[in-house]
Structures are given as structure tokens and as C-alpha cells.
Amino acid sequence: MSFFKKKSRKSTSINDQMELPQKNLDSSALHENLERNLATFKDLYGNSSDLVIRKIKFGEDKKLQIGMIYLDGLVDRQMMDDLLDAFMFQMKDSQVTLDSLDKDDVATLLKNTSIPIAETTELYQLQDMESAILCGGAILLIDGVTSGLKINVSGWKERGVTESSTENVVRGPKESFTETLRTNTSLVRRKIKDSSLRIEELQVGKITKTDIAIVHIEGITNEKIVEEVRSRIKRIEIDSILESSYIEELIEDETYTPFPTLYNTERPDVIAAGLLEGRVAIFVDGTPFVLLAPALFTQFFQSAEDYYQRWDIATLLRMLRVLAFFVSLLGPSLYIALINFHQEMLPTTLLIDLAAQREGVPFPAVIEALLMEVTLEILREAGLRLPKAIGQTVSIVGALVIGQTAVEAGIVSATMVIVVSITAISNFILPSFSMGISIRILRFGFIIFAATFGLYGITIGLFFLTLHLCSLRSFGVPFLTPIAPFVKEDQKDTLWRMPTWKRYTRPRLVSKQNSIRENEVTKKNSQLGQRSEG
Incomplete structure (x- = not known):
């Protein structure tokens, strides 16, 4: 039996039912005629306005013709100008003619003597040159030569390394990943200065050709996990990959679950710590969020700052997050169950106060809870989508005004407003945003269970939730590890930290x-x- 769960996905074969536009390439190899090659590239890119083609003649008799092809905006203009200046100056003095050299030696001569850029590669196939141009390179073609030189002059605009916007810490590194793949891998290299760190790059997406890097530490990471990550990514057949969530959905073990089975973060120190534990990191060009596999349930309750504080403080904070998890998951449902089915569990004074508050409320407790939860979700989304200058103001003022007005109008009780507010605040304590969304979804299900069967319904819901968590795996590793299965040696860093x-x-x-x-x-x-x- 295989160590990993095998599964087929319809999403990975979506292009079986569609055909991409055929490109007008007469042959996979270059022609000896420069003009014909340049016309081929013009036709390939549809004579796009950002395609730049420069033709230059050299030598005593001006018989040596070359063409430079690149896409404006993907190359560093200053580097490109310096390259052309140095190239033209050196070629002017070299007095190279086709009569004095064999045609096959011209490209080698230019590469070794006239191009002041180290990353220069000789290419023979049109497809390879097309990919090089789209990745920010320049292609140098020579009349009479059936090969081209790829010169790496990439230099598009990119966002600098800034502080993380989703995983803030008081103590610890403040840097976060950017949208550039090479910048992100270099941030990890700075933290793990060891030659055993392996970076393997792939391209996924028939149209976008998105660069993806699989990173692990050889000698620490389980090779079976690395091979499974590699094989799942290679099996992906799709036209575009625009963010790491595309990869996450296509390679995760279980699709129909509210829980994330891959961990995502924009902090280099979290990725470095995961690699040192034997995990595999998946970098996607164009997004600052990096995936970490395998992911465990306890990992979503841990913050990077836990390892920068004292162990007792970190343990206390983790216990607080576990408490907040249950409050966020069960807060409204417990209130509904006690009010509707188990009034005898409440002190008499409190029960009388709650009954007095609900005297003028026209709806049952479950409708109250659903109204408040839906309203809270609307305010939360409005605060995220509105411009930053007014987003927080609208969400805070809107919650206060709507809550107070709803109580005064007798639509909901004051206690329900308090319960829903505490539930929402508890949800914000969790370090992982993806786990917080999962709890928000499950909360509605527990509200229905509580309104139907009371505490028995909540118990049934917890039972099925536990069974579901036990059935999940992340690249062959049980999701509840090291709690179920119980691993004594790994209890030093789970819901508490030694x-x-x-x-x-x-x-x-x-x-x-x-x-x-x-x-x-x-x-x-x-x-x-x-x-x-x-």
C-alpha cells in the first residue's frame, strides 16, 4: 500500500476539453536568415507594442548583422543601455567579419568577449527563446547562425521587503515575503546558510507559465513527502496559476473540508522554522504567501512570537488561543441551548434577567443569533473591502450603532449582542486567518444543532467534527498529529511549549x-x- 493517498482530480485535467491557440512557429529551430527569424518573433507576439527589436551591423564591411529582442517593461533599461553601449564599443574595435570566422564560432566569440553579463546562455529552440523573453531576458540573434544568446537583463518593478500585514508580532523579525520568487527564496537563504537547502523550480500554467519553487532541506525532510509534493505539482494541467491558493486547492489531500490542510504564511522565519522541522515549502511567483506541507492542526494555534518569548508566556498564550477556539466555535450555540432547553443549569437570578430581556423580542434565540452573525459577517467584509481610510471607522461605528439600535428597537436582546461580540473577538485571537474562517463556517452549523437538540446536538456535532479531523491527512501525515495518533516525544511543542x-x-x-x-x-x-x- 502506498504511503500517500492517491486521488485523481477533474480540475487538473480541465484543458482536456479546450485547445489553446496555436502559435505560428514554422519550426522549433532557428533559420539562418536573420530577417526571417525576426519576422517569426514578430508574428509570435502578434507585433505587440511592447516588443522591442533592434538590428545592428558590425565589422569592416558591415556584413555581420545581429538582432536584439526583448519586451519593454520586463528588462532593466539601464542594464540594457549599458549592454548595448559596451557591446557596440567592443565590436567596433574587434573588426569581426564573417569571412575571418566560422559561423558557429561567432556566437561563442560574442559570448566570451563582447557581452559583459555573466548570465548568458546559448539557446537553439524557439520555444526556449520565447520563454526566456517572457521571463525578462533578451535574445541576441546573429545572421547566418542557427542559435541565439539569452542574456539575463530582467528588472521589472517590484515591491520591497516590508513588515507583515497579516501576522504581526511584538518581538521578532519584521520582514515578510514579496511577490518576487527570487527575493523570497533569498530571504530563506539568509536564515538557513547551509548547502543542504534545496530549491527546485518548475513552471505550471500553459498560458501564465508561473514559476514555482519546491524548497526543502536534504537530510532532514522525508524524501517521500518531497517526491509526493513534486509529483502532485507536475500533474497539474491548467491554463493559469495566479496565486498560491490555486496550487493549494489542486494538491491538497481533501477538498471537501472546512479545514486547511496546507499552511500558508508570509513570514520567512516561519518558513525557515518549518523547513528545519522537516517540512516542504512551496513558493509561487507573484504572491507573498508561501505554502508549507505537511500542515498539522496544532500548527494553526502557534504564532512565530511563541518562540521569541519565554516558554511559560508562550504556553499561556497558546492555552488562551485554545480557549478562544472553543468560545468562537460554541459561544452562540451554548447560549441558545441553555436558553431553549436547559434553563435549570442557569442560576435563578440570571435566568430571570435573561427572561426579562427577551420579553419584548419577537424572534426566538436561534433567529436572533443568525441575524447578529450574518450582520457581523457583513460588517467584517465591508471593513475589509472599503478603503483603509474609512474601512475601520465603518466597521467599528457600524457595529456599535447597529447593535445599540437593535437592542433599543427590541429586535435582539442585549445578552445576545454580548455573546456574539465575545465570539467575534475570540475569532480574532487565532494567528491563522484560514483557520479563523473555518471556525466561522462551522459556527453556523453548531447554532442549528443547538436550536434542534440543545446540548445533545452540540455533543453530536463535536463527535462528528472529531471524527472528521481524525480522517484528514496532509501529504500522508495525520492532521491531528501528535495528539491522534499520540506521540509522546512530540508533546513538547503542541498546545504548549517547553x-x-x-x-x-x-x-x-x-x-x-x-x-x-x-x-x-x-x-x-x-x-x-x-x-x-x-
Whole structure:
């Protein structure tokens, strides 16, 4: 039996039913005539306005003709101007003619003596040259030569490295990923200065040809997981990949689940920590969010700042997040169950107060909860989509005004407003935005269960939720690891965090090899330090 779950996806074969426009390429190889080659490229790009073609003649008799092809906006203009200046100056003095050199030696001579850029490659196929131009390169063609030189002069505009906007920390690195693939991989290289860090690049998308990088540490990461990630990405057949969520949906183990089975982050330190634990990172060009596989349920309750604070503070914060998880999931449903079915569980004074508040409310508690939850979701979305200058003001003022007005009008009770507000605030405590969305979806289901069967309905819902979580896997690793299955060695960093010198092993089910993170000398020194302080 295979270690990984095999599955076929209809989404990966969507292009089986459609045909891409055929490109007018007479042959996969270049022609000896320069004019014919330039006309081929003009026809290939539809004579697009951003396609730049420069023809230059060199030599004593001006018989040596070359053509430079690139796309304006994808190349560094200053680098391109410097290249042409240096190229023309050196070629003027070289007095190269086709009569004194063999045709096949001209490209080598230009590459070695006249092009002051290190990343220069000789290409022979039109498809390779097309991809090089689209990636920000320039192609140099020579009349009479059936090969071209790819010169890397890419230099499009890009956003600089800034502070993370979704995973803020008080203490720790402030940098985050950008939309440029090479910048993102370099941020990880800065943190993991080891030659065993492997970066494998692929292209996915028949039209977009999006660059994707699979990153792992050789000797630490389980090779079966790396191979499974690689094979799943290679099986993708789709026209476009515009964000890492495309890849996430196409390679995840289970589609019909509210829980994310791949972890996404825009923090380089989180990716570096995941790689050191034996995970695989998936970088997608054009997005600052990087995927991490396999993902575990407990991982979504952990913040990068947990490892930059004292272990006892980090443990307390994680316990608070677990409490907030249950409050956000079960808050309104517990209130509905107690009000409708289990009034005897409430103190008499509190029950009388709640009954007095609900005396003028025309709707049952479940309708109240659904009205408030839907209103809250509308305000939340409005705050996200509106311009930043007014988004927060509208969401805060709107919530206060609507809540107060609804209570005064007798549509909802004041207690229901308090319950829904605490539930919403608890949802914001979770570090992972994707897990927070999952809880918001499940909350509506628990409200229906509570309104139908009371606490029994909530218990049934929790039972089925636990069964569902136990059935999930992330690239062959159980989603609830190391809780179910229970792994004693990995309990040092789950819902609580032990001191660093006690976390000397990597997760057992994630990394099958090189599981020791620190040597015995480091461990003994830490233990002696603890004893001497005592």
C-alpha cells in the first residue's frame, strides 16, 4: 500500500476539453536568415507594442548583422543601455567579419568577449527563446547562425521587503515575503546558510507559465513527502496559476473540508522554522504567501512570537488561543441551548434577567443569533473591502450603532449582542486567518444543532467534527498529529511549549531522519545552568 493517498482530480485535467491557440512557429529551430527569424518573433507576439527589436551591423564591411529582442517593461533599461553601449564599443574595435570566422564560432566569440553579463546562455529552440523573453531576458540573434544568446537583463518593478500585514508580532523579525520568487527564496537563504537547502523550480500554467519553487532541506525532510509534493505539482494541467491558493486547492489531500490542510504564511522565519522541522515549502511567483506541507492542526494555534518569548508566556498564550477556539466555535450555540432547553443549569437570578430581556423580542434565540452573525459577517467584509481610510471607522461605528439600535428597537436582546461580540473577538485571537474562517463556517452549523437538540446536538456535532479531523491527512501525515495518533516525544511543542533545550527532537511523523536538533553537550549545559540557578 502506498504511503500517500492517491486521488485523481477533474480540475487538473480541465484543458482536456479546450485547445489553446496555436502559435505560428514554422519550426522549433532557428533559420539562418536573420530577417526571417525576426519576422517569426514578430508574428509570435502578434507585433505587440511592447516588443522591442533592434538590428545592428558590425565589422569592416558591415556584413555581420545581429538582432536584439526583448519586451519593454520586463528588462532593466539601464542594464540594457549599458549592454548595448559596451557591446557596440567592443565590436567596433574587434573588426569581426564573417569571412575571418566560422559561423558557429561567432556566437561563442560574442559570448566570451563582447557581452559583459555573466548570465548568458546559448539557446537553439524557439520555444526556449520565447520563454526566456517572457521571463525578462533578451535574445541576441546573429545572421547566418542557427542559435541565439539569452542574456539575463530582467528588472521589472517590484515591491520591497516590508513588515507583515497579516501576522504581526511584538518581538521578532519584521520582514515578510514579496511577490518576487527570487527575493523570497533569498530571504530563506539568509536564515538557513547551509548547502543542504534545496530549491527546485518548475513552471505550471500553459498560458501564465508561473514559476514555482519546491524548497526543502536534504537530510532532514522525508524524501517521500518531497517526491509526493513534486509529483502532485507536475500533474497539474491548467491554463493559469495566479496565486498560491490555486496550487493549494489542486494538491491538497481533501477538498471537501472546512479545514486547511496546507499552511500558508508570509513570514520567512516561519518558513525557515518549518523547513528545519522537516517540512516542504512551496513558493509561487507573484504572491507573498508561501505554502508549507505537511500542515498539522496544532500548527494553526502557534504564532512565530511563541518562540521569541519565554516558554511559560508562550504556553499561556497558546492555552488562551485554545480557549478562544472553543468560545468562537460554541459561544452562540451554548447560549441558545441553555436558553431553549436547559434553563435549570442557569442560576435563578440570571435566568430571570435573561427572561426579562427577551420579553419584548419577537424572534426566538436561534433567529436572533443568525441575524447578529450574518450582520457581523457583513460588517467584517465591508471593513475589509472599503478603503483603509474609512474601512475601520465603518466597521467599528457600524457595529456599535447597529447593535445599540437593535437592542433599543427590541429586535435582539442585549445578552445576545454580548455573546456574539465575545465570539467575534475570540475569532480574532487565532494567528491563522484560514483557520479563523473555518471556525466561522462551522459556527453556523453548531447554532442549528443547538436550536434542534440543545446540548445533545452540540455533543453530536463535536463527535462528528472529531471524527472528521481524525480522517484528514496532509501529504500522508495525520492532521491531528501528535495528539491522534499520540506521540509522546512530540508533546513538547503542541498546545504548549517547553523550554528550547527540551525540544531537542524534530516531529517524528514529519521528519523520518536526522531527528536530533541539538547535541548532548548543549542539552547538558542547559540542564546544569538550570540546576545552578536553583
